[in-house]
Amino acid sequence: DIQMTQSPSTLSASVGDRVTITCRASQRIGNWLAWYQQKLGKAPELLMYQASSLESGVPSRFSGSGSGTEFVLTISSLQSDDLATYYCQQYSSYPYTFGQGTKLEIK
Amino acid sequence: EVQLVESGGDLVQSGGSLRLSCAASGFSFSSYAMSWVRQAPGKGLEWVSSISGSGSSTYYADSVKGRFTISRDSSKNTLYLQMGSLRAEDTAVYFCTKARPTGIKFHMDVWGQGTSVTVSS
Numbered sequence: 001d002i003q004m005t006q007s008p009s010t011l012s013a014s015v016g017d018r019v020t021i022t023c024r025a026s027q028r029i030g031n032w033l034a035w036y037q038q039k040l041g042k043a044p045e046l047l048m049y050q051a052s053s054l055e056s057g058v059p060s061r062f063s064g065s066g067s068g069t070e071f072v073l074t075i076s077s078l079q080s081d082d083l084a085t086y087y088c089q090q091y092s093s094y095p096y097t098f099g100q101g102t103k104l105e106i107k
Numbered sequence: 108e109v110q111l112v113e114s115g116g117d118l119v120q121s122g123g124s125l126r127l128s129c130a131a132s133g134f135s136f137s138s139y140a141m142s143w144v145r146q147a148p149g150k151g152l153e154w155v156s157s158i159s160g161s162g163s164s165t166y167y168a169d170s171v172k173g174r175f176t177i178s179r180d181s182s183k184n185t186l187y188l189q190m191g192s193l194r195a196e197d198t199a200v201y202f203c204t205k206a207r208p209t210g211i212k213f214h215m216d217v218w219g220q221g222t223s224v225t226v227s228s
Contacts, residue, residue, distance in 0.1 A: 034214045036152075043202055043218040044144075044152065050209050055216070087152055091214050094166045096142075096154035 002026055002090050006099035014107045019075040021102045023066075023088035031067045032092035038101075039084045047086075048073065080106055109133040109217045111203045116222030123193050123226070129186040129203030129219055137161070137181040140206035140213050143188050145199035146221075153199075156188065157206070157213075171197075193226045200224075 003026035013019050023033065031051035036044040046055045048064035051071055061076045075082055083106050088099040115127040129141070142157040156177040157166045165177050176189040186203055200221040206213035 032212050032214075038152075043220050045218065046214070046216050049207075049214045049216070053209075089152070089154075089215075091212050094157070095168050096157070098152040098154065101151045 001095055002029060002093065002097050004088055004090055004097050004099040006086075006088055006102050008102060009100065010103045010105065012105040012107050013078050015078055015080055017078045019078050019082075019104065021073045021086055021088075021104075023071040023073070023099050025069045025071075025090055028068045029090045029092035032090060033064075033066070033071050034089045034091060035062075035064055035073045036087045036089065037082075037084045038087065044087065078104075078106070082106075109205065111205060111217060111219035113201065113203050113219045113222035116201065116224045118225045118227060119193055121194060121226055121228045124189070124191045125193065125224060127188040127190065127201055127203075127222055127224070129188075131184045131186065131203075131205070134205070136179075136184040140208075141177075141179060141186045142204045142206060142215055143177065143186075144202045144204055144215070144218075145197075145224075146202070147196070147199045150199075155201070158186070190224070193224075195226050195228045198224060198226045 005024045033051045035048040038044040052064045085101045085103045110132045112130045143155040158177045174192045178187045202221045203219040204215035205217040207216040
């Protein structure tokens with residue numbers, strides 16, 4: 001199975017900050033990576049797919065990059081609405097696997 | 108509007124069975140693969156199972172293989188997860204997801220609101 005490791009596990013930042021979350025795969029997955037945002041008590045929502053494609057309706061302050069084994073989700077200017085937990089997920093092969101999540105806190 | 112509505116979650120005893128349903132609307136159900144993902148209380152996301160659009164191919168996490176069965180009924184636009192030999196560690200919110208193809212792979216683009224399963228020992 002492909003293991004996905006996110007860092008950091010928790011991140012505290014101020015409104016307006018640039019925020020980056022890293023996701024590493026235990027083996028090469030091409031660019032078959034998605035990012036999800038989950039707000040407290042809600043279902044996850046798709047942010048990015050194929051590592052760098054922005055889902056329709058997602059604010060342009062979100063961007064993704066990477067391929068192979070290392071991926072990054074960037075929020076260019078943090079907003080209070082971005083308070084959430086973020087997950088990466090590989091869909092290169094079954095079993096699909098998720099990172100453990102990064103909890104983003106607003107200072 | 109694409110919508111996924113799960114139902115069937117309940118409190119069940121260890122060793123028991125349960126069937127979850129996911130009613131889909133707003134898209135051509137039989138054209139898309141579907142999946143179940145679960146989240147234990149206070150924990151992260153865990154992929155459980157996927158099924159192709161035709162229903163001919165199914166995939167399972169090792170943690171549920173042999174105990175859970177995914178299926179779909181295109182006449183009812185409904186996805187199912189038959190859960191058996193339930194264990195305390197199956198306690199979770201179960202999400203139904205729709206897959207979107209990109210090239211030769213599928214990512215999960217739409218999620219339902221989830222249904223809660225509690226297994227008591």
